[in-house]
Amino acid sequence: MQLITQEREARKELAQSLNIQDTVSRSLGILQSARMMTNDEFMRLISNVRFGVSVGLVNHIDYSEINRLIVEMQPATLMLFSGKKLTASERHSLRAKRVSDAFSPIH
Secondary structure: OHHHHHHHHHHHHHHOOHHHHHHHHHHHHHHHHOOOOOHHHHHHHHHHHHHHHHOOOOOOOOHHHHHHHHHHOOHHHHHHHHOOOOOHHHHHHHHHHHHHHHHOOOO
C-alpha cells in the first residue's frame, strides 16, 4: 500500500508541471483531429491521455473508453471490424477516424 501511495503522490506532483499538462492536452488534441495515425503514435498519445485521466487533468473520458480504444485500434482488430485486409495507409486513416469520432466533443 505504501508503494501505491507513493506512486499516486508522484503522479499528482507530475500533474502540476505545465509541460506535463501541455503534453496531455496536445495528445488529446491530436487524437481528436488527426487524419492519419500509426499504431505506435496512437499508443503514445492514448497513454498520455490515460495519465491525464488518472490525475484529473482529463475529466470527460473514462478508463473503459480508453481501454476499449486500445483494443479496437490494433491493426488486426481494425481489419477484423472492417471485414477486409487493409493497407497500412488505410489502417492509419481508419484508426484516426475512429479515434476522432470517439473523442469528439459531441460524443
